Amino acid sequence: MIQLLTPQHWKTYRLIDSGNFEKLEKFGDFILSRPEPQAVWDKSMMEGEWQKMASAFFKKEKNNPEKGQWELKKGMPERWFMNYKQSQFELSFKLALSSFKHVGIFPEQATNWDYIYQKLKAIAQPQAKVLNLFAYTGGASLAAKRAGAEVVHVDSVKQVVSWARENMEASGMDNIRWIVDDALKFVKREVKRGNVYQGIILDPPAYGRGPDGEKWVLEENINELLKLCNQLLDKQQHFFILNLYSLGFSALIVDNLVHNCFGKIANPEYGELFLADQFNKRLPLGVFYRFSTH
Structure with a gap:
């Protein structure tokens, strides 16, 4: 039988909203807005709320939609660390803002x-x-x-x-x-x-x-x-x-x-x-x- 699986224990990560081919995510202490081709529905929050909450926004290049640049608000680092912790083990990850919208x-x-x-x-x-x-x-x-x-x-x-x-x-x-x-x-x-x-x-x-x-x-x-x-x-x-x-x-x-x-x-x-x-x-x-x- 086909199953649907999603993480249950990650308290430092959160998908806040999604829609209009974008997603708004919290990675540790920072909130990012970046493209998401499968988010074909409407956003649940107003655009102004996204703009207010996010510390970094990914903007796609006109000639190459797979690449782009990040626009950063004051205080947003280009690299930071966050943990994954559950009852049995803990891991730590370095995150970085790449030109391909990924963060690592x-x-x-x-x-x-x-x-x-x-x-x-x-x-x-x-x-x-x-x-x-x-x-x-x-x-x-x-x-x-x-x-x-x-x-x-x-x-x-x-x-x-x-x-x-x-x-x-x-x-x-x-x-x-x-x-x-x-x-x-x-x-x-x-x-x-x-x-x-x-x-x-x-x-x-x-x-x-x-x-x-x-x-x-x-x-x-x-x-x-x-x-x-x-x-x-x-x-x-x-x-x-x-x-x-x-x-x-x-x-x-x-x-x-x-x-x-x-x-x-x-x-x-x-x-x-x-x-x-x-x-x-x-x-x-x-x-x-x-x-x-x-």
Whole structure:
């Protein structure tokens, strides 16, 4: 059955309002207004209220809607830190205002961080191995490390890997293995080496480039990558998470993909990740599929 998942424990993050292709969010001590292509409904608050509450506004470039600039009010820093804290563990993240509207964190993923921590604690192995592919700034890597895992973090962008390292250090941890590489190439080498992981996390973009110009197209490459991941996954005890942000992929497509590549699986969960604003409008932010032996 298709599920809807949203974070439950993040007190320092809040989606305040959404609509007119924008969202108003609180990250720690600061409120940001930035584009959101899926917020096709009306805003619940007046435009003047948004202008008054927000400390930073993202303005898109005319010739390139994927990029833009931030307009900052007095006292708004370009970088700051915020925590994610729940009853079992705590993480710390550096946030920054990028020219691509992102700030270094995807809050809807917190529900997966909880899942990673819980599943690793249930694995009967002294130090489980976890592979995080397309790992970005490392929220999932930090959750796995906090649970005691040996973590391999793979991303094709060197600056993003450096950002993830800063998050690890801010969270008071060390010894994550950092890999700047094309995810598909790395996984192929791991299969040849005969390596096995108890946890695998994938968060691939719709399109991307590896460090040497390797081309990633989700529709063309995801099937092969999932089949390779099946060869890397420990058959006795494991968890697996797949997140997809492409608008062309529904939860049913992902369900078909995973069953095709992994065969019979235990404890499957799949559906949509979302964030709810304070007016109970639910903003969809990608589809997920996850399963585990525990």
